[in-house]
Amino acid sequence: MTAAPLDEHSRRIALRRMKLVASGMLVVAVAVFIVARMLEPLHPWLGYVRATAEASLVGGLADWFAVTALFRRPLGLPIPHTAIMQTQKDRVGRILGNFVQNHFLSRAVLDARLTGLRPASRAAEWLSDSDHRRRLARQLAGGLARAVEALPETDVKEFVQRSAVSRLEAMQLAPLVGDVLTIATADGRPQELLNEAARLIGGAVDDGRATIQAKVRQESPRWLPLGVRDAIADRMISGIQRYLAELVADPHHPLRGRFDAAVQDFIQRLKSSPELIAKAEDLKHELLGHPVVEDLVSSVWDRIRGAAERYRADPEHASLEPLESALAAVAESMATNADLRAEVDRFVTDVVASLLEQHRHEVADLIAATVRDWDPQVAANRIELAVGRDLQFIRLNGTLVGGLAGLVIYVVAKWL
Numbered sequence: 493m494t495a496a497p498l499d500e501h502s503r504r505i506a507l508r509r510m511k512l513v514a515s516g517m518l519v520v521a522v523a524v525f526i527v528a529r530m531l532e533p534l535h536p537w538l539g540y541v542r543a544t545a546e547a548s549l550v551g552g553l554a555d556w557f558a559v560t561a562l563f564r565r566p567l568g569l570p571i572p573h574t575a576i577m578q579t580q581k582d583r584v585g586r587i588l589g590n591f592v593q594n595h596f597l598s599r600a601v602l603d604a605r606l607t608g609l610r611p612a613s614r615a616a617e618w619l620s621d622s623d624h625r626r627r628l629a630r631q632l633a634g635g636l637a638r639a640v641e642a643l644p645e646t647d648v649k650e651f652v653q654r655s656a657v658s659r660l661e662a663m664q665l666a667p668l669v670g671d672v673l674t675i676a677t678a679d680g681r682p683q684e685l686l687n688e689a690a691r692l693i694g695g696a697v698d699d700g701r702a703t704i705q706a707k708v709r710q711e712s713p714r715w716l717p718l719g720v721r722d723a724i725a726d727r728m729i730s731g732i733q734r735y736l737a738e739l740v741a742d743p744h745h746p747l748r749g750r751f752d753a754a755v756q757d758f759i760q761r762l763k764s765s766p767e768l769i770a771k772a773e774d775l776k777h778e779l780l781g782h783p784v785v786e787d788l789v790s791s792v793w794d795r796i797r798g799a800a801e802r803y804r805a806d807p808e809h810a811s812l813e814p815l816e817s818a819l820a821a822v823a824e825s826m827a828t829n830a831d832l833r834a835e836v837d838r839f840v841t842d843v844v845a846s847l848l849e850q851h852r853h854e855v856a857d858l859i860a861a862t863v864r865d866w867d868p869q870v871a872a873n874r875i876e877l878a879v880g881r882d883l884q885f886i887r888l889n890g891t892l893v894g895g896l897a898g899l900v901i902y903v904v905a906k907w908l
Contacts, residue, residue: 503877510884517891518556521548543902544895551894555887563872563880577875578868584875585863589856597852602845612826612836619823622816629812629819633803640800666772670762682755683748687740694736697729704729 528542560566561574577584595601618624697704708725709718739745761768826833848855863871876883 500877503881507877507881507884510881514552514556514884514887514891517888518549518552521545521552521891521895525549540899540902544899547898547901548891548895551897552887552891554894555890559880559883559886562883563876575872577872581866581868581871582860582864585860588863589859592859593852593856597848597855599845599849602848603841606841606844607837610833610837611840612833615836616823616826616833619819620827625816625819625823626812629815630807633812633815634807637800637803640797641804645797664769664773666762666765666769669772670759674759682752683743686748686751690736690739694733697732697736701725701729 522545525542525545528538528545532538532542557566561571561576563575563577565571565574619628705722705725708728709722712720712724739747762772826836866874
């Protein structure tokens with residue numbers, strides 16, 4: 493688990509502590525060197541200790557100078573190539589900006605990083621919590637309500653109507669209806685429709701038996717007795733009902749094939765017949781020009797605006813259950829559908845990566861400009877605060893490694 497980053501105050505304390513440790517090592521090296529140097533004539537073996545302490549002192553001082561020279565002038569002396577972060581901060585800002593641009597905001601890095609984040613899975617997991625859904629629903633509703641209230645009513649109605657009409661005018665109605673019917677008639681649905689129509693007609697014939705008898709009496713020759721007329725009506729009704737019952741019961745009835753052919757022919761004509769397409773377009777333009785379209789847009793907008801006003805008036809008691817249910821459905825779909833998650837991940841990755849890659853030059857310029865605008869001393873302090881604690885380990889290592897190197901050199905010199 494990655495540790496949380498320290499705040500500025502904590503980093504300052506940690507930096508000060510490490511400086512004290514590194515400087516303490518130098519003080520210890522100085523003390524050991526002085527004591528060993530003084531007692532070496534009496535105890536020659538202290539030459540090894542003195543050589544180690546002397547090399548530690550040299551290594552620690554050299555690394556102290558190197559680390560200090562990055563941020564300020566050692567002991568305030570105007571030594572060339574010191575206080576690098578102050579004198580070269582503009583160049584450092586440009587280098588840092590280019591580094592981020594080329595190594596952090598490249599398309600390959602962004603794609604790999606964003607894909608590894610699994611945004612769809614994280615969103616589904618986050619939305620699975622009812623408290624999260626409720627909070628998001630309130631934020632969405634509040635934002636939409638404020639946006640609706642801020643929009644000019646007349647302009648919005650005109651824009652919605654103009655947009656809807658222009659889209660519908662640019663779209664041919666008949667082929668679209670044909671495509672819809674193609675989908676609707678898949679998997680044997682026309683036969684189900686035929687069965688329902690047969691049952692509906694059969695029921696209508698049975699319910700209208702008296703009307704049919706009266707019509708047969710009226711249309712039959714007057715010389716026919718009424719009993720004969722009623723018998724004819726009954727035979728007609730029975731024949732229709734028997735035919736419809738046979739149609740429903742027989743999946744291979746000849747009428748079914750003719751019905752399928754008629755439906756497919758009508759769909760094909762909707763897609764290809766210039767006459768039928770022209771008639772559908774005339775009907776569409778007539779409907780779009782009807783006042784009912786404007787009334788419909790006005791009614792929808794009035795309901796939206798009224799809902800926004802009611803929510804803004806009492807947001808705490810407003811019911812957002814439909815919106816929460818929609819968010820829950822989205823979460824469930826993403827949680828259970830791997831293909832949907834993959835599609836969402838690809839979409840989010842492509843959008844975010846494209847946006848960042850497109851503007852990565854601006855990001856580099858922003859970093860360079862920000863560092864350039866810093867005061868030199870402030871820039872040095874900020875950078876030292878960010879990495880200075882780790883640099884103090886260079887001083888510690890220099891002291892320890894320098895002492896070890898000095899001991900090895902002293903031993904080799906003794907042996908030679």
